[in-house]
Amino acid sequence: MNLIQKARMKSPWILHFNAGSCNGCDIEILSCLTPVYDIERFGAVNVGNPKHADVLLVTGPVNRRNERVLRNLYEQMLDPKIVVAVGTCASSGGVFHNCYNCLGGVDKVIPVDVYVPGCAAKPETIIEGVILGLEKLAKMPAKPRPGRTSAEAEKVEAER
Amino acid sequence: MSDATNVPFGPQHPVLPEPIQLRISLEDENVLQAxxxxxxxxxxxxxxxxxxxxxxxxxxxxxxxxxxxxIHALAYCLAVESAMGLEVPKRADYLRVVWMELHRIHSHLLYLGLLAEAFGFESMFMEFWRIRERVMDLLEMTAGNRVIISVCTIGGVRRDIDAEQARTIREELPKVREEVQRLVDALLGDYTVKRRTAGKGVISGQAALDLGAVGPTLRGSGVAQDMRMAGYAAYSELQFQPVTFPDGDTYSRTAVRAYEVFQSMDLVLAALENLPEGELAAKFKGRPDGAALARVEAPRGELIYMVVGNGTKNLERMRVRVPTYANIPALLSVLPGCEFADVPVVTLSIDPCISCTER
Incomplete structure (x- = not known):
């Protein structure tokens, strides 16, 4: 594990996107930041900029209008990155399974690493989900950066 | 409007937690149109x-x-009960009041925190949310879940509050009240907060009525309209007066919510004091037939549910009118003329809940 990877584990920056959720999980994510749960003690910060973020927290079943926004945010995040689907409806559509405008889960649009159950997911569960995701993030190889060919990237990876 | 700068505000924005987009045209720092x-x-x-x-x-x-x-569940249950002609037991009515008011307390504390964050008062946000957790603990203790508590059912409530739990609530709420009082004094008495909120986004009482504003947005303009006065559930037997503030600005709307927190605490305590014995839910047979309407006061304003039944297990139609939807015209009428830096604060002052608005 090199220095950058170590730093990433110590301080995962989080981007939160509401993809059609009922706000229940969103206020629980905000609760994680506040003194009772205080995820900042793990170095986690809620950022507004996808280019700074390592973890994407998505709530809600994803509808046809915000699908584009979600994909756009995901593509703007730099590798390596993980996606955590927070709540039952982000995982599977849940109670909105028969709503005509819902796609039924975040994994219909972007790849998901961790599914956090619960309606609304409790702050403890969300924190647990992010920590599980970080274990996955630690094992992810750094993808080739723009401007570096994949052969070069493999060589760099092998030297580590 | 050719010289105007167009700024898309949302749907993913650092200060606005809700996915709504406001397309704002600016001339220098002033909003021309939203x-x-x-x-x-x-x-x-x-x-x-x-x-x-x-x-x-x-x-x-x-x-x-x-x-x-x-509160959505309550409104839906009231509408279906009225379509079926169901009589709800007295104890269920009082228990409903307890849970609805606990919900209102957590919603208003959430708003006060978010407003403080919108103008960069981060520590106030943290303080309000720290206290809110104690209300969430009460909800979790009595209902088993923190946010979505699923207590209402058609004909009554699904859970009881026993003597032990009632005592905990009675002991805890005065302590919470003391802390909230301290914070509200700090928030509403602060010079900087006043400079950021007083006189921003002014809606007169008449304009608010004309634009169909509801809830704290309307009461913050001095109009004493609160659906709880209509006396659904046990509100007709509990004493209360709607909180109003006259100025119609962001400060007034915030003050209304702050003082409603105390009012809700009084209502919870009064409802627990007068909690009658009896059944939790009325037993019923049959299915809703015919149309019925229920109007309740949600934290953001008047909430209307209409159900049309046709005697089968499925409804013919369910219609929801939510408070934020009614408040958006009022918001759009005050944004032109604001400075751009005030847009997040004024937008938050109606306490927008977009997931209600769009359903």
């Missing part, structure tokens, strides 16, 4: 309400909005 672009949270719940069993719908409508969820 147009909303909606649809980012539209799920189609009204249609799904026709596909589900009418008893399953209670769980669906709770997910219209997570912040005032149990």
């Amino acid at each position: 147009l909303p672009a909606l649809g980012y949270v539209h799920r189609g719940i009204e249609k799904a309400g026709e596909l589900n069993d009418f008893q399953q719908n209670v769980f669906l409508v709770e997910r219209v909005c997570g912040i005032c969820s149990s």
Whole structure:
């Protein structure tokens, strides 16, 4: 594990996107930041900029209008990155399974690493989900950066 | 408007937690026009309400909005009960008041924190949310879940509050009240907060009525209208006066919510004091037939549910009118003329809940 990877584990920056959720999980994510749960003690910060973020927290079943926004945010995040689907409806559509405008889960649009159950997911569960995701993030190889060919990237990876 | 700068505000924005887009035209720092672009949270719940069993719908409508969820369930239950001619037991009425008011307390504390964050008062945000957790603990203790508590059912409530729990609430709320009082004094008495909120986004009482504003947005303009005065559940037997502030600005709307927190605490304590013995839910047979309407006061304002039954287990139609939807015209009328830096604060001052608005 090199220095950058170590730093990433110590301080995962989080981007939160509401993809059609009922706000229940969103206020629980905000609760994680506040003194009772205080995820900042793990170095986690809620950022507004996808280019700074390592973890994407998505709530809600994803509808046809915000699908584009979600994909756009995901593509703007730099590798390596993980996606955590927070709540039952982000995982599977849940109670909105028969709503005509819902796609039924975040994994219909972007790849998901961790599914956090619960309606609304409790702050403890969300924190647990992010920590599980970080274990996955630690094992992810750094993808080739723009401007570096994949052969070069493999060589760099092998030297580590 | 050719020289205007157009700024898309949302749907993903650091200060606005809700996925709404406001397309704002600016001239220098002043807003010329603000147009909303909606649809980012539209799920189609009204249609799904026709596909589900009418008893399953209670769980669906709770997910219209997570912040005032149990109040949606109450409104739906009241509408179906009125369509079926059901009499709700007295104890259930009082228990409903307890849970609705606890929900209002957590919703208003949430708003006060978010408003403080919108103008960069981070420590105040943290303080309000720290206290809110104690209300969430009360909800979790009595209902088993923190946010979506699923206590209402058609004919009454699904859970009871026993003597032990009632005593805990009675002991805890005065302590919470003391802390909230300290914070509200700090928030409403602060010079900087006043400079950021007083005189921003002014709606006169008449304009608010004309634009159809509801709830704290209307009461913050000095109009004493509160659906709880209509006396659904046990509100007719509990004493209360709607909180109003005259100025119609962001400061007034905030003050209304701050003082409603104390009022809700009084209502919870009064309801627990007068809690009658009896059944939790009325037993019923049959299915809703005919149309019925229920109007309740959600934390953000008047919430209306209309159900049309046709004697089968599915409803013919379910219609929801939510408070934020009614408040958006009022918001759009005050944004032109604001400075751009005030847009997040003024937008938050109606306490927008977009997941309600779009359903």
